[in-house]
Amino acid sequence: MHRPETRHRGGLPVVPRPAPGELLGAWLLRSAEVYGHSLPTLLNRLGIWKDPPGRSRHWYSMNATNLKFDELSCAVRLSVSELSAMAPATCAPYWPRELGVCYRCLVGAATLDRPCTWQRCWMHPLATVCETHNTWLDPIATATMRRFRSAVDFRGLCTRLKATVGPHPELPPGLEDALWLQRLSVGRGDAQPPWREIPVKTFVGIVEAMAGLVRHGEADSAAAEAFIDRDLLDEKTVTLQHASDPPTSVTLPAGLRRRQRLLGMIGRTLRAPGHDPRVAASLIRPLAAWRAADWPIQVLEWVCPQAADFRRRDAELRRELGMTPRYFSASAALWAALVPPADASSAPTEHNSRSQLFRSG
Ligand SMILES: [Zn+2]
Numbered sequence: 001m002h003r004p005e006t007r008h009r010g011g012l013p014v015v016p017r018p019a020p021g022e023l024l025g026a027w028l029l030r031s032a033e034v035y036g037h038s039l040p041t042l043l044n045r046l047g048i049w050k051d052p053p054g055r056s057r058h059w060y061s062m063n064a065t066n067l068k069f070d071e072l073s074c075a076v077r078l079s080v081s082e083l084s085a086m087a088p089a090t091c092a093p094y095w096p097r098e099l100g101v102c103y104r105c106l107v108g109a110a111t112l113d114r115p116c117t118w119q120r121c122w123m124h125p126l127a128t129v130c131e132t133h134n135t136w137l138d139p140i141a142t143a144t145m146r147r148f149r150s151a152v153d154f155r156g157l158c159t160r161l162k163a164t165v166g167p168h169p170e171l172p173p174g175l176e177d178a179l180w181l182q183r184l185s186v187g188r189g190d191a192q193p194p195w196r197e198i199p200v201k202t203f204v205g206i207v208e209a210m211a212g213l214v215r216h217g218e219a220d221s222a223a224a225e226a227f228i229d230r231d232l233l234d235e236k237t238v239t240l241q242h243a244s245d246p247p248t249s250v251t252l253p254a255g256l257r258r259r260q261r262l263l264g265m266i267g268r269t270l271r272a273p274g275h276d277p278r279v280a281a282s283l284i285r286p287l288a289a290w291r292a293a294d295w296p297i298q299v300l301e302w303v304c305p306q307a308a309d310f311r312r313r314d315a316e317l318r319r320e321l322g323m324t325p326r327y328f329s330a331s332a333a334l335w336a337a338l339v340p341p342a343d344a345s346s347a348p349t350e351h352n353s354r355s356q357l358f359r360s361g
Pocket residue numbers: 102103104105130131132133
């Protein structure tokens with residue numbers, strides 16, 4: 001249990017001004033540096049750790065689950081709502097193995113002799129693109145982030161990234177599509193979906209269903225294996241929750257490059273569902289069957305009109321006939337007509353939709 005050594009009832013005399021979009025924990029690291037303290041020492045002295053302790057006390061995960069925001073607000077003279085806006089979502093049970101960081105943002109600050117700051121938006125597992133530079137984020141292991149002890153470590157990282165990161169021949173395609181998906185799923189609100197707006201949680205559920213379609217697709221396809229290989233086993237389910245928002249679970253590759261590749265392809269399929277007829281055909285049966293059971297109908301109509309039509313007609317039959325043998329045979333006939341028999345041999349099924357999605361990139 002952490003006990004405060006002294007309480008600064010009057011607040012800290014000086015704190016740095018938070019940079020636009022700065023992550024709360026990163027700003028606290030910079031504030032601790034002003035006083036020559038480590039972050040845990042500063043927080044102990046201010047008496048703002050919560051008891052019992054939250055799941056994680058790492059600098060990057062500091063939010064209202066592990067800090068007393070009312071007391072922090074008095075100490076640093078920022079309102080609780082300002083602190084909440086800087087805090088990351090809770091990510092349970094663990095953060096993904098890799099997150100994204102923009103080395104151009106870090107290097108840019110260092111070059112202009114401004115403080116290197118960590119952006120809150122980098123902490124979202126569905127964030128894959130830097131919106132400032134319109135480039136893919138660079139991978140950073142959360143194990144590396146855990147070792148940071150002060151804001152000086154951001155500069156050290158910046159120097160290392162400068163030496164190692166640059167034009168990369170194997171960067172995944174689909175940056176614009178992943179950026180579109182990111183704006184909708186991270187809740188930035190400035191992207192225009194082709195359907196009437198839906199809650200962020202619903203959109204993340206759609207991304208999760210599409211990722212599931214890829215995950216449970218054809219396991220024995222050599223082409224799919226070439227894309228997915230060992231990282232298929234390196235997926236993690238995380239539950240995200242920010243403030244009073246409802247929690248959202250999503251299962252994604254733990255490595256950033258795989259996540260970028262996958263989200264780019266899912267983004268493309270949701271944004272322009274007809275771009276590849278093979279992909280469009282591969283989606284019909286899984287979306288009609290169950291993948292899209294709780295999607296808003298306008299989204300399903302956009303992504304896969306045939307699946308939306310099946311759902312509507314099947315519901316009509318059920319209303320008309322009840323759960324009777326007549327309904328089941330009529331529903332089976334409707335299902336059989338989803339993909340015309342003449343195309344059945346060549347049309348992709350749910351089982352090869354993963355390879356179709358991945359080939360489409
Ligand atoms: Zn950037």
